[in-house]
Amino acid sequence: MVHLRALEPDDLDFLYTLENDRDIWGVSDTLAPLSRQALREYLTHATTDIYVVRQLRQVVTTEISGVAVGVVDLFEYDALHQRAGVGITILASERRHGYARQALELLKEYARDVLRLHQIYATVGATNLASMRLFRAAGFRRVGTRRAWLRTASGWQDAVEWQYLLSHQTSA
Structure with a gap:
């Protein structure tokens, strides 16, 4: 079982490891390593309200040990249309x-x-078959394909x- 919690200043080393994993740069639009100083500055502003910065990052921790194992993000928050992207x-x-499936369920709630x-x-x-399986298993619906959208x-x-x-009320 996992929990989601806010970022803390003590998460610096964890974020440094996570953000500098070259294997995920292709899915996170990252082109260069992040310094500890850049992450330190990010952490000082990370608790800013989602309504102001239009994004929210939460740390995924294990229930028993409380060890950080990942992050979930809401981004491109749109108050008018009540939607956000998920990472x-x-x-x-x-x-x-x-852990990812459990965290996604908590994020949906x-x-x-x-x-x-x-x-x-x-x-x-x-080509990210693991993520495709994750979102399908979490009840997301495949709604389209953007051709030649990501440069690799x-x-x-x-x-x-x-x-x-999240709510099934739509206007007619």
Whole structure:
């Protein structure tokens, strides 16, 4: 079982490890390593209200030990349309334990019950099969494909769009 919590100043080393993992740069739009100083500055502003910065990052921790294993993000928060994008990253050493699925379920509850969002969405590279399985298993619906949307080291890649309706009330 996992929990979600706010970022803390003590998360500096954890974030440094996570953000500088070259294997995830392709899915996080990262092009260069981040310094500890840059992350330290980020942490001083990370608790700013989602309504101001339009994003929110929470740390995924294990229930028993409280060890940080990943992060979940809400980004491009749109108050008018009550939606936000979703990102999730789990440390390479902690993958395949069900942490991402549990964290995504908690994030869905938070987005619906606390932020009162109508929907959340994700963009996943077409070759990222693990993420595709994750979002499908979490009840997201595949709603489209953007052709040659993501630039990778090996060329252009399609992006698959996923959507989850938190409330099923729509206007006619």
